[in-house]
Amino acid sequence: MLEQRDRTRDLGALRAAVRAFLEAERAAGAFHPRANAWMGGVDIDFSRRLAERGWVGMAMPREFGGQGLGARERFVVTEELLAAGAPVAYHWIADRQVAPAILRHGTPEQREAFLPGIVRAEIAFGLGMSEPDSGSDLASVRTRAERVPGGWALTGTKLWTSGAHIATHLIVLARTSTTGPKHAGLSQFLVPLPHADIRISAIETIDGARHFNEVVFDQAVVPEDALLGVEGNGWQQVTGELVNERAGAERIMSTLPLLREWSETGPDTVDARRDLGRMVARLVILRRMGESVASALDAQVDAATLASVLKSVGTTYEGEVLDVIRQHVNDTDADDLLAKVQECVTESPAFTLRGGTNEVLRTIVAKGLMRP
Amino acid sequence: MTNEHLESLRSAVEDIVEPFMPTRSGPATFDAQAWATLDALGFTSLTLREGLGGSGGSLEDASVVLGAAALLDIPLADALFVAAPMLEAGSLSWPGGVVTASEAGGLELSQGSDGAFLSGRVSGVPWACDADHVVLLGQVPEPWVAVVATNDAAHGVTVVPDRRVDRGTLILDRAQPVSWSSLAPRPWADVILRRRAAGTVVQIASAARQALAMSIEHVRVREQFGRALSEFQVIQHMVAELAECCAVVDECARSAVSACDSDDPGDVLVLASAKAEASSAVHRICGLAHQLHGAMGFTAEHALGARTKRLNLWRDEAGNERFWATRIASIVEDAGGDPWAIVAPLEVGRAAVGTVV
Numbered sequence: 001m002l003e004q005r006d007r008t009r010d011l012g013a014l015r016a017a018v019r020a021f022l023e024a025e026r027a028a029g030a031f032h033p034r035a036n037a038w039m040g041g042v043d044i045d046f047s048r049r050l051a052e053r054g055w056v057g058m059a060m061p062r063e064f065g066g067q068g069l070g071a072r073e074r075f076v077v078t079e080e081l082l083a084a085g086a087p088v089a090y091h092w093i094a095d096r097q098v099a100p101a102i103l104r105h106g107t108p109e110q111r112e113a114f115l116p117g118i119v120r121a122e123i124a125f126g127l128g129m130s131e132p133d134s135g136s137d138l139a140s141v142r143t144r145a146e147r148v149p150g151g152w153a154l155t156g157t158k159l160w161t162s163g164a165h166i167a168t169h170l171i172v173l174a175r176t177s178t179t180g181p182k183h184a185g186l187s188q189f190l191v192p193l194p195h196a197d198i199r200i201s202a203i204e205t206i207d208g209a210r211h212f213n214e215v216v217f218d219q220a221v222v223p224e225d226a227l228l229g230v231e232g233n234g235w236q237q238v239t240g241e242l243v244n245e246r247a248g249a250e251r252i253m254s255t256l257p258l259l260r261e262w263s264e265t266g267p268d269t270v271d272a273r274r275d276l277g278r279m280v281a282r283l284v285i286l287r288r289m290g291e292s293v294a295s296a297l298d299a300q301v302d303a304a305t306l307a308s309v310l311k312s313v314g315t316t317y318e319g320e321v322l323d324v325i326r327q328h329v330n331d332t333d334a335d336d337l338l339a340k341v342q343e344c345v346t347e348s349p350a351f352t353l354r355g356g357t358n359e360v361l362r363t364i365v366a367k368g369l370m371r372p
Numbered sequence: 373m374t375n376e377h378l379e380s381l382r383s384a385v386e387d388i389v390e391p392f393m394p395t396r397s398g399p400a401t402f403d404a405q406a407w408a409t410l411d412a413l414g415f416t417s418l419t420l421r422e423g424l425g426g427s428g429g430s431l432e433d434a435s436v437v438l439g440a441a442a443l444l445d446i447p448l449a450d451a452l453f454v455a456a457p458m459l460e461a462g463s464l465s466w467p468g469g470v471v472t473a474s475e476a477g478g479l480e481l482s483q484g485s486d487g488a489f490l491s492g493r494v495s496g497v498p499w500a501c502d503a504d505h506v507v508l509l510g511q512v513p514e515p516w517v518a519v520v521a522t523n524d525a526a527h528g529v530t531v532v533p534d535r536r537v538d539r540g541t542l543i544l545d546r547a548q549p550v551s552w553s554s555l556a557p558r559p560w561a562d563v564i565l566r567r568r569a570a571g572t573v574v575q576i577a578s579a580a581r582q583a584l585a586m587s588i589e590h591v592r593v594r595e596q597f598g599r600a601l602s603e604f605q606v607i608q609h610m611v612a613e614l615a616e617c618c619a620v621v622d623e624c625a626r627s628a629v630s631a632c633d634s635d636d637p638g639d640v641l642v643l644a645s646a647k648a649e650a651s652s653a654v655h656r657i658c659g660l661a662h663q664l665h666g667a668m669g670f671t672a673e674h675a676l677g678a679r680t681k682r683l684n685l686w687r688d689e690a691g692n693e694r695f696w697a698t699r700i701a702s703i704v705e706d707a708g709g710d711p712w713a714i715v716a717p718l719e720v721g722r723a724a725v726g727t728v729v
Contacts, residue, residue, distance in 0.1 A: 273697075274701065276697075276700070277699065278697045282649060283711070284642060285627060362608070369615055
């Protein structure tokens, strides 16, 4: 119990430290809060300043430059970053899922090669998963990796690859065997960028943003040690990663900066106050569910189903927040809140798509429930 | 308390109440046998300390017992979440028999030469017509808790049924309480409302889980178009959505129980959020469960209705989602207008995230 109280106190102190840092950054004009900044807010210098304070890769062991802290400490830091609408996209993917994957599946050499760089926000990853013909049906990927003298040759196309144009590396899911069921014969590779035989081109999204890319591999040779984990074990490795990808606070809090901004204008009509209360109530309960997932990850409990539930409910909530605020603000307001909401509305279809559509998630949940 | 302790408590109570679980949806009638069974085993006074006739259980223990017995037509939530903690606050003993509880707003406790007495009316008392004792909480002239025997016309107590058969009105004419005590100042009416809300959320979570389990069972067994309903993807997604609602409501129950006894604004926010979210989930839960069951679940002889009818009552009990959402807006305003400052406070209250594992 004493240990528990100590940890709670430490979490409070950590939250206070992150919040103070963010307030100072904001006061200095280092960033302007915006919604969905974990996807759209790229600021390498900001990521490095966070890293200097130990808040990137903080769950990594000390020998790799991390702090050896747990999922709950990371949860507190990510919550504060999201609530502030801070530009964290540069390091987000590596911090969230690639570093844990390398720690879990990597060789000692790979850990040494990647983890300290991730913790310093010098190495940034893009996720080479989806393809032109493989979106929700991820196991059907066709990009192949063939053994060549001294390494592997990658051939194929990855699509909707967020941040590939700014990343230093990609983590690529590719087929290393075409025999057997589609979930077998997949492997993961750590691919450095830029690469002479990898072509990255931008895909503009409906919100006018450029974080999507098409990535074409043309017999791109990577060294032997680019293979992460066990050849043929890629599907198990990726689905483990997806729990981290789906369970985070960014599936609840992408639009929280706008909810805060609206709330601070002092909604005072009966229906505005009720709507504010509704949105805050859902935030309170969903973040407590998120904390439960973080606790489960800390305790090495399988949290895949709960993570899927949380992502489905949480991303729906993110869109609802926009739909509510929209009805209570107008363009005569002193600030540009309505414009920010409208801008975010055009980004919002991504909420329930990225990281696995809600339909894929519901299929996962149903399979778990209906298992005889 | 450990998880194993709570799990064994849950399964013990589930076995005990199994014979009393409703198998069809009929009008609520008091289940004297169910009360007597739980009472004989000490579950009704679980949350009162041992020296006062209880067994010193926590609200978390109580939530497990109440969850298992949520559907029974007895004032168990009132006993565990209101009566016992109020008796505890006043250091009064468990009065025995069927015990219920109510807030008694403007009722005045007067003191004459022959002791204390109460005069006035208290409406909406849960199961008043079937109770032996009512634990009342009043604020006039100072906060007090009192136990009144209901079958005591000689001492000025009359009980009449309300429009709802599970509610009644106490008419007190210089009624002498069996026991009473003054209380230290606290927003007692709100404390009781929050405890009732927490008990209700526990009941909602329990009935929702049962509706989900029944729905899964039904779609596995029921065949249409030559295959089990569970083989249709549209059905699978509906079941998954129902499970999502249940996961949310489960969190509401845990949150409500951990927060309901604290006056800290951050904890009140957690409780308010739990009741608002649980109440607003009921529409979806009942809709999906009935849709999955088709016409079968719509008949009085089917057990689903016994769950959904209660869910529809409980969402309005102890404040509906509109009531609590408005309260939340006030909490946010009082905290300065930024919801994050109160949702994730630096000074953490009892139910803060990170304190419950």
